Structure formats: C-alpha cells, structure tokens
Amino acid sequence: MSDGNDLISFIASMSGEGNLRVEENLGDGFVRLRVSEAERRQAKHDIQHVEDIVVEMLRNARDAGARNIYLATSKEEGVRTLLFLDDGSGVPEDMRDRIFDARVTSKLESMRMDKWGVHGRGMALFSIRQNTQTAEVVTSAQGGGSSFRVVVDTASLGERADQSTWPTASKDDDGILSCVKGPHNINRAVCEFACEELHGCDVYLGTPTEIAATLYAHAASRVDTTRLLFLDSEQSLPVVDRLTCAADAGDFIRIASDMGIEISERTAHRILGGSIAPLKSIASRLLREKEPAIGEPAQIDLTRDRRGLKISKEDIASFSRTMERDFTDLASRYFLTLSREPKVRVTKDRITVTFDIDKEDT
Structure with missing residues (x-):
C-alpha cells in the first residue's frame, strides 16, 4: 500500500494536487478521494430523515x-434500529471502521447516477x-456479504x-412500475428502491423475526446440506x-446475534419449526406475484375469480375507430389533432383509451 501512496504523491507533485482524484490508497480496492471541505460539510446535510438512511x-x-x-427494522422508546444484510462483495476486516470516514470508497471508477443522484463519492456512510x-x-466476509446496523x-x-402504511404501486403505459400513492415512510423508500432495481436485486423488509425466518428459509434452499458436514x-x-x-434453537440464537438479530428462544423454535413464513420480496409484493413455496406445494384457492x-x-x-370519430368534435373546438389512432389497452378489469395529440397552430 505504501508503494501506491508513493505513486500518488509523485503524480501530485508533477501535475498538481488539484488534478488528482485519489488522496490515499487504502488497499483491497478502497481509496480515499480528494473532496473539498465544502463537500465534506454538505455531506452531513445529505441525511435529513431516517428514510434517507x-x-x-x-x-x-x-x-x-x-x-x-x-x-430488519424496529423501534423502541424513540430509537429506530435498522439492520441491513446483503450478499454483496463484503468489507475487508481492516476497513470495517474506515469505510465510515469521509471520502473512502471502493468505487473510484464506478460512480453511479440513479434517481437519487450520484453515488460513490465516499460520503454516504x-x-x-x-x-x-x-x-x-x-x-462481513470478503466476497460473502455484510451486515450493517x-x-x-x-x-x-x-x-x-x-410507518405502517404501504404505498400503492402501478405500471404506466410503458409497463414501468412506480409508487404512486402513500406516505414517504420507510416502506415507501424501500418500495421505490425496489421499483428502481426491479431486475437488479431483491429486497426484503420486515421485523427482525421476519427477516430471520426469511434468511433461514432462503439459506436452506440455497446451501447444499452435504457442504455443512465439512x-x-x-x-x-x-x-x-x-x-x-x-x-438447534441455541445455535440459531447465537448465529443470529452474531449477524445483529436478537430473538428469543421461543422465536427460534418457531422459525426452526416452520411456524413463521418467509417474507415475499418487495417487488413480488408490489406486483402481487406469488413466489414459489419453499419446501411445500403451493396452495390453490378455488374460490378466487381468475x-x-x-x-x-x-x-x-x-x-378505436369509434373513439376517433367521437374525438372530432372536441378536437375542432380546442384546435387538436390526433397524432395517431387512439390506443386501446385491455387489462384484467379495465379498458384504457389513450389519445396522443398534436396542438394545431392558431
């Protein structure tokens, strides 16, 4: 790592520090970026609400x-606890505290722009x-994901x-899913992210107990039991x-605690016994899809109107032609012309007619 820092110093001395994005090479793909004092101070104000976190x-x-x-989220006596677990690249042991320093990032060449702005400046954490x-x-495990609290x-x-209401989501004419109604609470923040990353990653939101049950069910379906023997x-x-x-329940409590999830012995027994069902992903919930059951045949609802x-x-x-003729009277009064024939869209319980218009010059 010292060789990397020597190179950084050499480049800075030859070209001027203002042209160098990296201040320090921290190893394992992590660097400390050069960011102005104004940007550092602004970073604190980037977080205005819990939902921003x-x-x-x-x-x-x-x-x-x-x-x-x-x-996994919970609240007790005005204190909100958020536990994030993922199967991403993980954090090296010697970086687990330093990643919360200003300007530290592993995304030197991969800053990303999404609906919330630029991400990858090393200022979020x-x-x-x-x-x-x-x-x-x-x-955390390098290459094996992380748990952040x-x-x-x-x-x-x-x-x-x-914090209890879930948002309403719907697809627009182009089939893009988005949240259209509901308070801007934690549920909506997660749902909006799930819509944005619909085909990128799955998100699960619930209480610590629900998340523990979901993790256990998912792991049981992913991990080969013969691997556990060794x-x-x-x-x-x-x-x-x-x-x-x-x-057993004792093992479950210990492992869950090491991951940041605190549960009772009774809850551990219930999860191991299959009494607590795993959560649906947020995307499946918004799309009202049924996920494949884990270990059990799917239930068939014979009373449902299909x-x-x-x-x-x-x-x-x-x-469509009838709608086009009926549109003529309105078009003549408001100087409108159809850019194409009316588009008729039929769904399960709705018929939608869309008129694409051009405004005439008056």
Whole structure:
C-alpha cells in the first residue's frame, strides 16, 4: 500500500494536487478521494430523515453487487434500529471502521447516477454516522456479504409519523412500475428502491423475526446440506446463509446475534419449526406475484375469480375507430389533432383509451 501512496504523491507533485482524484490508497480496492471541505460539510446535510438512511444503505448494498438485501427494522422508546444484510462483495476486516470516514470508497471508477443522484463519492456512510447514534459493520466476509446496523434517535433525526402504511404501486403505459400513492415512510423508500432495481436485486423488509425466518428459509434452499458436514464454522459461509448451520434453537440464537438479530428462544423454535413464513420480496409484493413455496406445494384457492377480460383484435380496432370519430368534435373546438389512432389497452378489469395529440397552430 505504501508503494501506491508513493505513486500518488509523485503524480501530485508533477501535475498538481488539484488534478488528482485519489488522496490515499487504502488497499483491497478502497481509496480515499480528494473532496473539498465544502463537500465534506454538505455531506452531513445529505441525511435529513431516517428514510434517507434507508435509501443510502440500499444503494450502498446494490453498488457492492448484492442480489439480495434484507432490512430488519424496529423501534423502541424513540430509537429506530435498522439492520441491513446483503450478499454483496463484503468489507475487508481492516476497513470495517474506515469505510465510515469521509471520502473512502471502493468505487473510484464506478460512480453511479440513479434517481437519487450520484453515488460513490465516499460520503454516504460518513453522513450516516454523523447523524446517528451508531453506524457499524456487525459482520462481513470478503466476497460473502455484510451486515450493517444503524441506530437512530428519532428525536434528533426525524422520520415520518406513519410507518405502517404501504404505498400503492402501478405500471404506466410503458409497463414501468412506480409508487404512486402513500406516505414517504420507510416502506415507501424501500418500495421505490425496489421499483428502481426491479431486475437488479431483491429486497426484503420486515421485523427482525421476519427477516430471520426469511434468511433461514432462503439459506436452506440455497446451501447444499452435504457442504455443512465439512464446515468448521458458519463464518466460512456468506453472511446471509449462516443461519442454515443452526442445529438447534441455541445455535440459531447465537448465529443470529452474531449477524445483529436478537430473538428469543421461543422465536427460534418457531422459525426452526416452520411456524413463521418467509417474507415475499418487495417487488413480488408490489406486483402481487406469488413466489414459489419453499419446501411445500403451493396452495390453490378455488374460490378466487381468475376470469380475465379478453376482446378480439377486430373489436378493439372497431372501438378505436369509434373513439376517433367521437374525438372530432372536441378536437375542432380546442384546435387538436390526433397524432395517431387512439390506443386501446385491455387489462384484467379495465379498458384504457389513450389519445396522443398534436396542438394545431392558431
């Protein structure tokens, strides 16, 4: 690492520090970027609410290559606890505290722009620690994911009063899913992220108990049981798969605690006994999809109305022409012209007609 820093110093001396993005090479792909004092001070103000923390941590997991992100959240006496577990690239042991320093990042060449702005400046985790009671890496494995815990005093950093309501989501005419209604609480922050990353990663949100049950069920379906026979410790498994090593309730409690999840013995027995069902991913919940059952055949609801609305192409075309004729009177009064014939869209319980218009010059 010293050779890397010597090279950085040499380049800075030859070209001027202002042209150099990297201040220090920290090893394992991590660097400290050069960021102005103004940017450093602004970073603290990037976090205005608890929901901002949720978005930044989800983006952080995504950029670490996570395909599955689990968020366990709870609140007691005004203190919000957020636990993020993922199957991303993990954090080297000697970097677990330094990643919360300003300007430290592993994304020197991969800053990403998404709906929330630029990510990868090395300021998100710094901002979170500046605004919370605790922000820490609970456990991690290089190449095997991480568990981050963030504890927030909501008297100092607020959150939406309504944390129970789920948002309503729908697809637009182009089939893009988005949240259209509901308070901007933690649920909505997670749902908006899930919509943005619909085909990138799955997100699961629930209580610590629900997340523990989901992790256990997912790990049981992923990990080959014969592999467990030759493991010296669950630490050699990815973080999100470690609960599958639990031989009994005592093991389950210990492993869960090491991951940042605190549960009772009774809860551990219920999870091991299959009494607590795993969560659906947020995307499946928004799309109202049924995920494959783990270990059990799917239940069939014979009372559900599965009839759909189907209209022949000929009738749709005829209906479109009728709509076009009826549009003529409105168009003449408001100087409108159709740019193409009305578009008729038929779904299970809805018919939508779209008129694409051009305004005439008057």
